[in-house]
Amino acid sequence: MTDPVDRFAARPLVAHYDAPRAAGEPDLAARLREAFGAAGHDPERLTLDAIAGIDQLHLGGRRASRSLAARGELVPGDRVLDVGCGTGGASRLLAAAFGSEVTGLDITPAFVEVAQWLSRATGLDDRTHFLCADAARVPLPDASVEVVWCQHALMNMPDAAAVLAEWWRLLVPGGRVLLHEVVAGDEASPLLLPVPWARDAATSHLRSRHALEALLTAGGFVPVAVQDVTAAALEWRRKHSRREGEAAASGPALPGPGLIFGEVFAEMGRNLRDNLAADRVRIIEGVFRQSSPPSHS
Structure with missing residues (x-):
């Protein structure tokens, strides 16, 4: 069987x-x-509250995931593929709060190991399953999910067209893509680095909203509802920057992103805040529906 992860890439x-x-x-x-x-x-x-600091590594945390799920009109029993699932927080939220059957997928082995453990520890391992695989080569059959879910992951993927082709293959006819994504803003000055998704430009593949929506259209998806949620994301990041500063001075506490990224996370958070404020990056929340076959197929 072909290895679903290109280890070099x-x-x-x-x-x-x-x-x-x-x-x-x-x-x-x-x-x-x-x-x-x-x-x-x-x-x-463990409880979902206890692991909140490490289970959703994206702007807005659980609130953003709940907003996206509501916009996407998830119903109990929906089979969901969580692309770039990280430590599995959104997967567990969708299972616990929306009755979804979720498969989380991530290319980082350590994230998949932690996601599996946290789902066992919170009693959600019967409704969440995790794969270590490349999003452009998913080891699942055609038409196996109703929903593809993706939060802050496409900006790490150099070949987004290949990833979208996989989404189209994996979705049932008329299936939905629920997307919460970082896109390039209008400010042309260089991105302040490091940020949570990249220490340098080699792993950052930001696209403008227009370019991303064009890729989705070419990939066979039509927009249902798309909204710029940058203002809310910036407010959330500012609040959490303050909290992280207070936590650093208060001694042992529940784990947060610093344990995942290292001491550099504080700088990552500040840079992300400043990139948002300067319009170097924006955040969009959207629902797209599978339509015609991809134009490149």
Whole structure:
């Protein structure tokens, strides 16, 4: 069977999202287990509230995921593919709050390992399953999901057209794409780096909203509802920058993104805030429906 991950192509992303491990620290699961224990929580019995700081690594956190799910009109029993699932937070939210059957997919092995553990620890492993695979080569059959869900992942994917072709293949006829994505803004000055999705330009593949929507159209998807949610995302990032500064001075606490990205996360958060404020990046939330076959097929 063909390996669903091109290990060479995945190396820059794995190096970015699991940098502390590459620097010789314990693996991500071990770091998180130790942190939960230090905060007085049994790592094998956790609540969704306890893991909130590490389970949704995108602007807006659980609130943004709930907004996207409502816009996409999810119904119980929908089969959902969560592309770029990270540690699996959106997958668990969709299973717990919306009755979805979710398969999470990520190219970073450490994220998939942690996602599986956190789903077991929160009692959601019967409705969430995780694959380590490239989004352009998903080891699932045709027409196997009603919904493709993607939050802050396409900007890490250099060949978005190939990824969208997979989405079209995997969706049932008339299926939906629910997208919450970082896009390039109108300000042409260079992006302040590092940011949460990239330490340098090699792993950042930002596209303008117009370019992304053109790719979706060429990929056989029509917009149902698309909204710019940058203002809300910026407010959320400003609030969390303040919280992260306070948490750094208050001693042991529940784990947050710093345990995943390392000490550089504080700088990443500030840069993201400033990029949003300067219109170097924007955030869109949208629903797209599968329509005609891709124009390049």
